[in-house]
Amino acid sequence: MTVQPRTPPGVMELLPGKQIAFQRMLDTIRRGFERFGFWPIETPVFELTDVLLTKTGGETEKQVYFVESTGSLQKRADAKERDGKADARPEHALRFDLTVPLARYVAQHENELTFPFRRYQIQRVYRGERNQAGRYREFYQCDIDVVGKDTLSLAYDAEVPAIIHGIFTELAFGAFAIRINNRRLLKGLLETLGITPELHAAVLHEVDRLGKQSRDDVAKRLVTAGLGEPERLLDVLTAHRGDSQGALAALHAIPSPTPSLATGIEELQRVYEGTLALGVPASGCVIDLSIVRGLDYYTGTVYETFLTEHADLGSICSGGRYDNLAEHYTKSRLPGVGISIGATRLFYQLERLGLVGDATTAVAQVMVLSLDPQLAGRYARLATELRGAGVNVEVYGAGDKFAKQLKYADKSRVPLALILGQQEDSRGIVKLKDLRDPSGANEHEVAPDQLVARVQELLARRPQPKLDPA
């Protein structure tokens, strides 16, 4: 009796060719984080339940996966049987983001870390999402955060878009822009326009819809939310979308700004100019006053990122500045700024759009064919020589017919086949066949002592594209 082999719903499992493309994406992200000197950390996939869920109940807990061993499962069942008391929660739970584990990590290791602590973390997180296309229960997040102690310079807020710009440029799946705003500025703007503080949360909640809904619809909703005259606010927020200088000029022209507004404008301008100073073009980092980014957590700069040709995907990379990372775990004040790329969902979306595909080449760069058992030792030595020079080499394992071996090499998407049979051996050469080259002139005769140089030259002719656009 066999069991049907299948994955649980809501996970992304890739075939090897796509896995290479995905791996290259993660490698590019990691390299981008490291280019700015961020330190790696990893945290366990599960945390103690009381540590992960500092507040009981709520929306988060509904999506949490709990973890327990057979023994613990039994123990809880026995306790219920015996005492009849309500279920204790299982002891462990899977992390649902990388922010709570970061807060726990920084608080736990506070005395051993150097602040500002700059970390990146590329790991999977778990959420009990509804089962539908593009919604994953297991997915990668790629996070960076800079966490200060007591204070943190605004210079780090300017660095975040530069990091993301570098990564998305290298990933090369089309034009994109990082849109920035400032929550203090938004608060100050509402104050300055005379909107009462009780309405702020509701108003920002509606403003947050401006990316997806029309201005008119949002205006109606604002009225329903209690805002008598929404037009003046909407004018300021939307008049200069995509025009950073225009937005800044309009902000500076607002009469009698409250201190929050003045500070917010100054912060936003400094972050914007700091980002440009780091080499990001004005088209890649844009002030957009309608960006709100959630309601509670962020307190200053906020970021969202859109693909210019595919704005309908929504933000593919978001984050911002927060006042205090780890209030549940430590009395220290730990302000920070960070951003997160949801790599699994992004990969799914890009793939659906045909912007990434299978890797066009395998991990192996050369396939040594096994054409003559007498030459097995030669094959091994040639492979070893190439590997020593940093070339990835597979040696065909069995003594199958030439055509079958070549077909396997082709199906495996190996760029070069190394051909050495009796004929080549007697002539003192080896042949390199470029399987990427459909022309008849794709066989190259090589003297054995030129092999490494020729392989490297042929591989360099068609470098592997970063994400293998299909």
Next chain:
Amino acid sequence: MTVQPRTPPGVMELLPGKQIAFQRMLDTIRRGFERFGFWPIETPVFELTDVLLTKTGGETEKQVYFVESTGSLQKRADAKERDGKADARPEHALRFDLTVPLARYVAQHENELTFPFRRYQIQRVYRGERNQAGRYREFYQCDIDVVGKDTLSLAYDAEVPAIIHGIFTELAFGAFAIRINNRRLLKGLLETLGITPELHAAVLHEVDRLGKQSRDDVAKRLVTAGLGEPERLLDVLTAHRGDSQGALAALHAIPSPTPSLATGIEELQRVYEGTLALGVPASGCVIDLSIVRGLDYYTGTVYETFLTEHADLGSICSGGRYDNLAEHYTKSRLPGVGISIGATRLFYQLERLGLVGDATTAVAQVMVLSLDPQLAGRYARLATELRGAGVNVEVYGAGDKFAKQLKYADKSRVPLALILGQQEDSRGIVKLKDLRDPSGANEHEVAPDQLVARVQELLARRPQPKLDPA
């Protein structure tokens, strides 16, 4: 009220410096796998319980962690309340190795894969181990397997030690040897010595202790197990440990070998010679007839790996040849050969021995100090220029005093500090201070257009060691 920030017992969470060292270890392993053209795959951290645990009960299930959402937890509790029937198992369980997920993956995607399928997989696995030092409940496994359809050439068995040899050589934590044997040979040897088949399992179980216990003790245990005269067997198994040629000669001298013994000897010899042909020195791959490696799963070649100076650690990397990978999921016959490095436990052991330590340098290679707010734009441009040349750069974020910034750079273990204040600016130079160099002559004046070249040259002077031996 704050919650005490802490990790669950049995997980390895590293501070950033050690995380870099660990990450470099994983990178080296991955590069070693890719050098031989293996394809990456990743599988979900949890599998459906009925897929993961094809047999109910048993030792494995005792160590399994189950996973369930809040909703599913509630549903199972309600069902029990209502029907009073015994607990159904939770729907998901964490993987406890990478072999069962590989079997499921290959069976599930059988028609989309090219065989022989060569995959590597570097992911964490989960076991409810007893809580004690060096026993982890969450740990990395780094696996390679070559899986054939119906048949698989012995050439792949010879490749496995070459891969491991390349990786452990690069990791550079001391002398090591891969010990190889063949289970068919062992079976044939017992037959040839006239030991009845009913005794084979028990005899091999005792032979397996030869690594840890004295020959005399094993001899006594063999007698207890029912083997009248254990000495002849023990002579063959132990007379030539560490002497591959001697062992082969002794095997060939055995009179009247059964077919299993003859085949086993031939296989072992071919694997051994094939490994040497791939450039592995005879000291790095040694025939050891006392290697048994478990009892059921492996059917041909078996591998164990020992650090020469620390044999007491036991095997740090083991594997072998099996007849059929996925019998629980498919009727296809899928023979394979593979090996696994338990990276978390290995790192723990090497660290305890002082063979790896903190990374001696940070991810960042240059720290640009922020000495003059007027020059902030210059700092940004210099950092961007260096990053463009592939150098990892951190810019100090705040306008703190010189001494404080330098102390931070030093504590962060950044190799080079870039110093540009008014003085340097007026002279048209920047300074590079080599923080790894305790001598007085560690400051280098550089013309700005020479910066990239000088940074690269200084960094190359003391390359980052692979695993940062402490």
